[in-house]
Amino acid sequence: MRTYVSTIGYYDTRVVRPVLDQGLNAGDVVVLLRPYDDDSDGDSAVADVKQIFSELGPDVDIVVEQITYDEFSTSVMECVDVLMAAEGETIANFGGGPREIFLAFTIAALVTTNQIDTVLQFTDIDEEVRQLRLPELMTAPPSKTHTTLQAVASVGQETTLPEVAEQSGQSRSTVGRHLDSLESAGAVDTEKQGKTRHIQLTLGGQLRLARLG
Numbered sequence: 254m255r256t257y258v259s260t261i262g263y264y265d266t267r268v269v270r271p272v273l274d275q276g277l278n279a280g281d282v283v284v285l286l287r288p289y290d291d292d293s294d295g296d297s298a299v300a301d302v303k304q305i306f307s308e309l310g311p312d313v314d315i316v317v318e319q320i321t322y323d324e325f326s327t328s329v330m331e332c333v334d335v336l337m338a339a340e341g342e343t344i345a346n347f348g349g350g351p352r353e354i355f356l357a358f359t360i361a362a363l364v365t366t367n368q369i370d371t372v373l374q375f376t377d378i379d380e381e382v383r384q385l386r387l388p389e390l391m392t393a394p395p396s397k398t399h400t401t402l403q404a405v406a407s408v409g410q411e412t413t414l415p416e417v418a419e420q421s422g423q424s425r426s427t428v429g430r431h432l433d434s435l436e437s438a439g440a441v442d443t444e445k446q447g448k449t450r451h452i453q454l455t456l457g458g459q460l461r462l463a464r465l466g
Contacts, residue, residue: 389439
């Protein structure tokens with residue numbers, strides 16, 4: 254079972270294309286986020302989505318969630334609640350939709366990255382469906398790992414544990430422990446190749462360094 258969560262505005266394509274690209278089976282749920290008290294154009298887009306999916310055959314449940322748009326904190330928390338309630342494989346689709354709730358949905362997705370399995374984006378320029386990886390921002394690595402994180406970043410490309418130890422002036426065992434913490438916090442990705450641990454800075458790691466200045 255999959256649950257698709259997407260904002261929807263006036264264009265059903267931004268919802269339909271990503272869902273069809275990922276696949277749709279009986280029992281899947283498509284959750285459409287709309288501002289509370291949206292107008293009739295939004296109603297038309299929702300009706301189009303329901304008709305298209307019903308014609309495809311599978312028994313798909315279409316759920317419309319009305320999101321508060323005039324109180325930002327409430328909007329964010331309502332989007333968080335929707336994502337946390339999603340069952341099965343959770344797929345968040347960033348295909349546009351109402352600006353009034355799009356930022357709230359984005360923040361909610363960043364907060365609930367552990368709940369989301371796949372992130373999709375339907376682009377306006379080339380009308381392609383792309384898969385994204387959201388940065389982990391909610392888990393802060395310990396301050397003692399900052400030297401190691403800065404050493405990884407200074408290399409500017411994929412590096413190895415011995416290189417980071419040399420760059421930072423720390424022992425390999427210390428760097429290894431730091432990398433465990435940094436990987437748990439989503440700041441780096443590591444992979445063992447033979448006996449050597451290879452490391453790559455993630456977007457989450459880059460953002461952590463930007464905040465540290």
